[in-house]
Amino acid sequence: MKLIYRIALRLSAVLIPLMALWATLFYFMTVDEINDEADDALGDYSELIIIRMLAGRELPPLNDGSNNSYSITPIPREYAESKSHIEYYDAEVYIPEKEETEPARILSTIFCDNDDNYYELKVAMPTFEKEDLVRTILFWIILLYFTLLITLIGVTTWIFHRSMRPLYDLLQWLDRFTPGKPGSPVPDNTNITEFHKLNQAVQEAADRSLVLFEQQKQFIGNASHELQTPLAILGNRIEWLLDNTEPNEKQVEELFKMQRSLNHIVRLNKTLLLLTKIENGQFPESSPVDIAALIGEQAPLYNEIYESRHIDCHLDLPDHFVVSMNDSLASTLVTNLLKNAYVHTEPGHRIDISLHNGTLTIANDGDTPLDAAHIFDRFYQGHKKEGSTGLGLALVKAVCRYYNLHIEYRHANGRHYFIVTWPLKRKEK
Amino acid sequence: MKILIVEDEPSLREIMQRALTQEHYVVETATTYAEADAKLAAYTYDCILLDIMLPDGNGLHLLEHLKQQRKRDNVIIISARDSLDDKILGLDMGADDYLPKPFHTAELLARIKSVLRRGKSGGEMELRLGNVSLEPESSRVRVAGSELPLLKKEFDILLYFMQRPNHLVDKSVLAEAVWGDHADQADNFHFVYAQMKNLRRKLTEAGADIEIKSIYGFGYKLIPPTE
Incomplete structure (x- = not known):
């Protein structure tokens, strides 16, 4: 109101x-x-x-x-x-x-x-x-009431709008304000002390939030970048040991374990950087990407990688589904969803991937419903999988947010459903 | 072959220098932008490994200086910032390759070899080890002159090892390199083993004198023929 x-x-x-x-x-x-x-x-x-x-x-x-x-x-x-x-x-x-x-x-x-x-x-x-x-008094009273009311409201409205103009200027400014994006300064052409004070407070809050937002955004990026060099040093030193010291079986095993843990950190770091980049909107260049072809390409790869699980993967894809996306983000979206399905399907069970009318549905068998409210959160993992970063679905969500895709998780009839919907059907043959 | 390492982090510089010296390169180092600039002005190098984030300047400016001096040194940019913009900018400014941190030593060596080979042979990219030669661009492999037909994955594996002779490679690293980003998290590496088995059989049958050896079941190493 x-x-x-x-x-x-x-x-x-x-x-x-x-x-x-x-x-x-x-x-x-x-x-x-x-x-x-x-x-x-x-x-x-x-x-x-x-x-x-x-x-x-x-x-x-x-x-x-x-x-x-x-x-x-x-x-x-x-x-x-x-x-x-x-x-x-x-x-x-x-x-x-x-x-x-x-x-x-x-x-x-x-x-x-x-x-x-x-x-x-x-x-x-x-x-x-x-x-x-009584009737006459009533009549005149009612007349007086309305006359008074109309006059009062009219005058009040006029005065209200005249004196509240700085407030409405501020509200308009707030409507245009997007957190984390620098915009025009708060309008402050008023000599009313209260409004001036309010404008100043809003300006200060906006400035502070912008600084904090920038700092927070940069922090992960900077921390991840700063980690790259020490990670490179560690990795190279492990490799040097492997190649130059003729380690025995036990030593090779240990070194490889170290290397794998290191690779896990490297991957985590890369993923955090990728998330930061997506959230910073640093993927401006879009090109036509055929999602159907991408899935058709990636699914057999995962079939091969997870061959020992004997997962039955059914594809129901159109010949083409071309959308305008950054190709590396498109691939991030598809591979993370696929990987998620493969990793969380028990051996011998089934995955169904279908793409129709701009809706990609990935369904896989699984008895326990996941927590739909948190499944796309960073580092949320129902049960810890070795080597998993816990960022896969967060990445998926970030990509979806970046392109205004709708993503939904559902559990029905003992199956998990991940459903991605493209807002507009661009092209489909 | 003379290589200049421009890197401000001492430990990384040291391990890179050690690895390159072992490969019989002559290695010099620079720790700051100023030092690198001075060395580049005074000497010529076959390859420059350039960390672009230096304490006293952006390494990309060194590329400009090289251009101004009309030097044709090969440059591999090494950057902690895996950014497409930097990459495009660097390559535009005359760098030959872009290697984001963290990298594997083997990867670095492979990139250096590749850059040097390209510089020497003017674009021809044949890899040769013993009696095996491999053309990455046309995906052709010859053993003792006669063509060896390989499947896609077998070829990718062979290429990976030909670029890294004598390096012990973990199966999970190989899986990630050949199968893609998520492959190293697989439950087991039977799929690597299966492809590797076929590749090794084909190489042996064709009479190749290189061998991809399994090391304790954890990884593989390509052993070139001893000369």
């Missing part, structure tokens, strides 16, 4: 009870004031009538055009004593001239004349229709 919507919603929400409260108060105050005035008038009127009556003078005419009315009823003494002597209340009265009932304010009072006769005087004065008043 955008901040301005949230502000607008809150403003509307706060205004509703505020206006309701105000409308209620306004209504009661109005009614109170009107009744007060009416009661005063009724009091004067009743006084006039009582005075005239007691003085025996002529009473005011009932029909004087003011719609005011009164009635004088003799009442027994007991009744008079049981009632309060003055009472105001609202009631509907019938007005004969209009031939309708109207709401009226009524004053009921009791008096007695010189002969101790008790009378009840009711003076009625038509007042206003409460419902009409």
Whole structure:
């Protein structure tokens, strides 16, 4: 939700009870004031009538055009004593001239004349229709509410956008920001202290992250490069021993073991460098690569290498599937997937490789599902295989990420499935 | 044959020098860019092994200097940075080969021989040991003048050993060199053995006087005829 919507919603929400409260108060105050005035008038009127009556003078005419009315009823003494002597209340009265009932304010009072006769005087004065008043107030309140709301939101939005412009500039900048890629500096054309401070903080964080990203990227690369020379020295010295000291069988065996371990480090190092290079995007040159041909070429090679496992490998490939990739990365992708399948298939089991509509599926038998969440992580190995770098699938993943290929691992019916999908079918015959 | 090793790491320089001296090359060394530059200006070498990452300068500039002096010394770039850019740049600037670290001594020797041979014979690349000759480009092998038909892998193995006579080669190293990157992690090396068996049989049947000997079952060594 955008901040301005949230502000607008809150403003509307706060205004509703505020206006309701105000409308209620306004209504009661109005009614109170009107009744007060009416009661005063009724009091004067009743006084006039009582005075005239007691003085025996002529009473005011009932029909004087003011719609005011009164009635004088003799009442027994007991009744008079049981009632309060003055009472105001609202009631509907019938007005004969209009031939309708109207709401009226009524004053009921009791008096007695010189002969101790008790009378009840009711003076009625038509007042206003409460419902009409309520409706009118409601109408205007609602109108006021919306007018106020629209004005308020309009003004708020305007002010908001005017004053928040540096924030939106910053947000736009953040949208364009890619970690690890140097871009334009954070926009900071504001003299508001808070925004200036925020911009500075973002700029500092971005700079720091860029430096860290670069350092981290370079670290593996540098460490691997620095290892190359000592590795060369070790390897060459082992070779020198082998070629020049006429070692006996035991010594040759030991030296070869050392050499193999060394080769393992060399391979690990090379793979880390390759990963770094892929992640640095240092494989810009792409050429058309026939993935079908590549698999057709590599699979028999692995069949030969792992001949003793008697793995049954079935290929279901089109004649050609040409994609635009760096050929060494294409080969990295295919060989690592193939090797993974061969290494993790029990002797005598089966591998199926199919390539259709830009989807490469490599399926091999295996009872235990692998941890799909971590299988593409560096150095994640379900069970340690001698000589394995633990980087094969990480490489596969890196290549896929580099070319926006989708890679997925699934386990179903006692088989592992590695599925690579090319985003667009480029060419297939 | 005179070779200049330009390498700043003493231990590597020493072992390279030892290996090359053993192959009867005359070896000189330079440890810095300045020293190398001075030696190159003063002397001529048949082959220069050039580490391009030197403490006081980029070895690639030495190639420029050589070019300016119109010298035709063979140069093999040795680099810890196995980068395609460096490789292309180096070869463009007149280097003859590019060998990334870490390398095997045998590989280095093979590359030196190959570069020297190319320089001498103007492109002809025949390898000859005893009565066996091998043309890498046309994939032809002759034993005592008559052609020996070999399968692809047998040929690759023979080529590998012809470039490394007298070197003891681990089966796993051979597997990686001939079968590709992942072959050295195989469970066993029966597949190497099978090919090797055929190759050795063919060589013997053709009357070759070189022999690829199995050493304690761990590796192989090509023994050239003693002269």
